[in-house]
Amino acid sequence: MATAELRERGALPNPDVRSYEDVNRDVLRVLSRPGKGWWILFGIAGAGVALFLGSWFYQIYQGIGVSGLNAPVGWGVYITTFVFWVGIAHSGTLISAILFLFRAPWRQAIYRAAEAMTVFAVMTAGLFPLIHVGRVWHAYWLIPYPNSRFLWPNFRSPLVWDVFAITTYFTVSAVFFYLGTIPDLAAARDKAKGLRRKFYQLASMGWRGTDREWHHFSKAYIYLAALATPLVLSVHSVVSWDFAMAIVPGWHTTIFAPYFVAGAIFSGVALVITLAVPMRKYFGLEDYLTVKHFEAMAKLCLLTSSIVLYAYLTEYFLAWYSGEPPERGSFWNRVFGHYWWANWIMLTCNGLVPLMLWFKRVRRSIAALFAISIFINIGMWFERFVIIVTSLSHEYEPWAWGLYRPSYVEMGILIGSFAWFGFWFLLFTRLLPPVAIAEMKEVIPPPMRRRKEGAR
Amino acid sequence: MISPRRQDQLGVFALFEHLDSTIEACKALRKAGFRKFRAYAPLPEHHLLEEGLGHRQSPVRVFTLAGALTGAATGFAFTTWTSMDWPLITGGKPVFSIPAYVVIAFELAILFGALATVIGLFINAGLPNFRRPVGYHPECSNGSFGIRVTAPASRAAAAKEILDGFGPSELRDDNQVDSDD
Numbered sequence: 174m175a176t177a178e179l180r181e182r183g184a185l186p187n188p189d190v191r192s193y194e195d196v197n198r199d200v201l202r203v204l205s206r207p208g209k210g211w212w213i214l215f216g217i218a219g220a221g222v223a224l225f226l227g228s229w230f231y232q233i234y235q236g237i238g239v240s241g242l243n244a245p246v247g248w249g250v251y252i253t254t255f256v257f258w259v260g261i262a263h264s265g266t267l268i269s270a271i272l273f274l275f276r277a278p279w280r281q282a283i284y285r286a287a288e289a290m291t292v293f294a295v296m297t298a299g300l301f302p303l304i305h306v307g308r309v310w311h312a313y314w315l316i317p318y319p320n321s322r323f324l325w326p327n328f329r330s331p332l333v334w335d336v337f338a339i340t341t342y343f344t345v346s347a348v349f350f351y352l353g354t355i356p357d358l359a360a361a362r363d364k365a366k367g368l369r370r371k372f373y374q375l376a377s378m379g380w381r382g383t384d385r386e387w388h389h390f391s392k393a394y395i396y397l398a399a400l401a402t403p404l405v406l407s408v409h410s411v412v413s414w415d416f417a418m419a420i421v422p423g424w425h426t427t428i429f430a431p432y433f434v435a436g437a438i439f440s441g442v443a444l445v446i447t448l449a450v451p452m453r454k455y456f457g458l459e460d461y462l463t464v465k466h467f468e469a470m471a472k473l474c475l476l477t478s479s480i481v482l483y484a485y486l487t488e489y490f491l492a493w494y495s496g497e498p499p500e501r502g503s504f505w506n507r508v509f510g511h512y513w514w515a516n517w518i519m520l521t522c523n524g525l526v527p528l529m530l531w532f533k534r535v536r537r538s539i540a541a542l543f544a545i546s547i548f549i550n551i552g553m554w555f556e557r558f559v560i561i562v563t564s565l566s567h568e569y570e571p572w573a574w575g576l577y578r579p580s581y582v583e584m585g586i587l588i589g590s591f592a593w594f595g596f597w598f599l600l601f602t603r604l605l606p607p608v609a610i611a612e613m614k615e616v617i618p619p620p621m622r623r624r625k626e627g628a629r
Numbered sequence: 630m631i632s633p634r635r636q637d638q639l640g641v642f643a644l645f646e647h648l649d650s651t652i653e654a655c656k657a658l659r660k661a662g663f664r665k666f667r668a669y670a671p672l673p674e675h676h677l678l679e680e681g682l683g684h685r686q687s688p689v690r691v692f693t694l695a696g697a698l699t700g701a702a703t704g705f706a707f708t709t710w711t712s713m714d715w716p717l718i719t720g721g722k723p724v725f726s727i728p729a730y731v732v733i734a735f736e737l738a739i740l741f742g743a744l745a746t747v748i749g750l751f752i753n754a755g756l757p758n759f760r761r762p763v764g765y766h767p768e769c770s771n772g773s774f775g776i777r778v779t780a781p782a783s784r785a786a787a788a789k790e791i792l793d794g795f796g797p798s799e800l801r802d803d804n805q806v807d808s809d810d
Contacts, residue, residue, distance in 0.1 A: 192772060193671055193672070193771065193772035194771055194772040197770075197771045197772070317707070317711065323714060323715065324715065325711035325712070325714065325715065326711075327719055328708040328711065328712060328726075328729055328730060328733055329719060329720065329722050329726050329729040333733075334729075334732040334733065334736075337732070337733050337736040337737070338732075338736050340740075341736045341737070341739055341740040344740060344743070344744070345739060345740060345743045348743055348744070348747055349743070352747065352750070355756075356671075356672075356770070359770050360671070360770040360771065362770075363767035363770045363771065364767075374759075378756045378757035378758065378759075379756070379757055379758040379759045379760070380756070380758075381669060381758070381765050381769070382669045382670055382671060382769050382770055383667045383668065383669055384667055384668040384669075384670065384677065384678055384681075384682045384684065385667060385753075385754060385755065386754045386755070386756065387670060387672075387673040387674075387678060388673075388678050388682075388684040388687060388754075389687045389689050389749075389750050389753040389754040390673065390750060390754060391673040391675075391678075392686075392687035392689050392690065393687070393689045393693075393746050393747070393749065393750035396689060396690060396693040396742075396746045397743055397746050397747075400693070400697070400739050400742050400743050400746070401739075401743070403735075403739065404736075404739045407732075407735060407736070407739075411732060411736075610671075611671060611672045611673070612672075614671055614672040615672055615673070619648040619674065620646055620647050620648055620772070621647055621648060621649045622647040622649050622650050622796070
């Protein structure tokens with residue numbers, strides 16, 4: 174309260190939102206009747222989900238042979254897309270938990286959408302190991318359960334760590350997301366009628382906003398944020414160890430964990446921008462998602478892009494400096510080999526295009542940020558493709574080298590995964606308040622009877 | 630927990646538009662010796678919670694700590710026990726590989742800690758709470774603050790007078806008492 178009250182009006186992140194009632198009115202209006210545009214998008218997403226499920230069922234029926242996976246490239250588009258979506262998830266938790274602990278005043282308006290994105294991205298990512306294993310009905314073997322022979326998973330395997338990391342991440346981010354929406358669902362309930370009211374009453378668990386509820390809620394929220402912060406850093410580290418623990422040239426480096434975490438936040442913030450731009454326009458949330466918010470996210474992109482570019486260059490340098498022929502060969506192959514185009518897409522989209530963000534004019538232009546964020550999304554998918562496919566296609570012995578070409582089934586599942594994600598995100602914008610109502614009120618000067626004179 | 634309706638207790642509800650008058654009213658109520666009152670707010674307002682209501686630390690933190698420690702211990706114990714249960718050397722690594730088990734212990738510490746925090750919140754905040762809300766005003770999730778006092782019949786008038794002194798936009802008696810009181 175004190176900081177918000179003392180700060181000048183122009184310095185507030187949302188100068189045009191003046192009262193608590195404004196927030197309820199503007200945010201809850203989003204939940205009213207959907208427009209035509211929403212239904213069109215929802216229809217496209219539904220068709221994409223059909224493509225996704227159709228491709229997957231075809232693969233289950235025909236067998237994993239319909240994918241392009243074969244020796245030596247056993248990990249292809251499925252694992253690439255898995256890492257891509259897990260990475261996307263990270264920025265949501267960064268914005269909701271890490272920036273919460275750092276008290277960044279711009280996070281309030283954007284964090285609900287970012288957190289929803291996290292939950293749906295992990296939901297999407299979690300399907301890919303199941304798709305990738307082929308015989309999905311055996312997927313439960315990943316889970317440690319007492320079977321008839323008392324055989325347990327090998328806990329020294331990074332793939333088992335991954336199962337624990339991803340399930341923990343999904344559970345904790347879903348809980349964190351849901352908990353944050355409870356007071357806002359109560360606000361939606363108080364405005365709604367009929368069946369919707371019943372739904373919101375149930376979903377808000379009968380929240381009333383009493384001092385007792387708020388007191389424990391705000392403390393619990395801090396502890397959850399404190400737990401989610403190390404979690405978000407650990408999850409992509411564990412994902413990176415899926416690769417770094419294996420002695421494949423191009424994978425077996427200690428830089429992988431920080432490099433993957435930076436890349437994850439980079440791609441996630443880019444997707445937040447991609448989603449927030451149309452959302453603010455379509456739902457008329459311009460007073461909430463202001464240029465200031467986009468500039469702050471652009472700065473995050475710039476920082477993480479620099480880390481990622483630095484990591485790329487370090488990898489090249491260390492491959493050369495190591496003097497190891499397979500390591501040198503692997504990186505030479507990345508830049509000039511069969512998949513040179515993927516590598517150059519990655520370097521251009523992740524290293525060069527974001528350099529434009531050094532300019533304040535670009536950071537403050539919504540259109541430019543939207544375009545750059547799409548480049549980053551593409552570049553980050555190709556980064557994982559380059560790491561996974563080119564490294565596997567070019568290991569130690571020349572007779573064991575080989576190429577991989579994604580099949581139509583794999584492409585269908587890749588495209589369908591975006592639709593699956595979009596499907597959930599569109600539902601979210603209809604059912605849950607897409608801007609955190611209660612938290613927005615924390616950055617608005619509270620209604621005071623006696624304004625302190627001369628206070629700045 | 631449904632407590633029987635207590636005939637000798639009366640409820641007074643006041644709705645305030647301003648935060649400072651809400652805080653002042655809470656302080657005045659506490660000074661006058663009223664203990665059974667609660668405030669409604671549309672946001673977690675620390676001044677109201679701490680200055681006005683005198684809330685201090687929340688016991689939720691004990692749940693968080695206990696959950697996280699249980700998770701870490703479970704992670705270590707489970708991985709150790711399963712590898713000792715069938716000692717099989719893979720990849721030339723020791724059967725009891727501490728660094729590998731740290732990952733599992735860490736993830737389970739976070740998982741159990743987070744779930745315990747939620748359980749702690751539900752227990753302490755009394756959620757879910759589907760009983761018919763007594764003395765709730767829908768404006769309290771919008772832009773206003775509310776105070777509800779429960780007092781013996783002899784003192785209800787005094788409470789009402791205190792609340793009236795801080796300029797409420799609405800002031801009413803509601804003579805129902807629920808188990809939150």
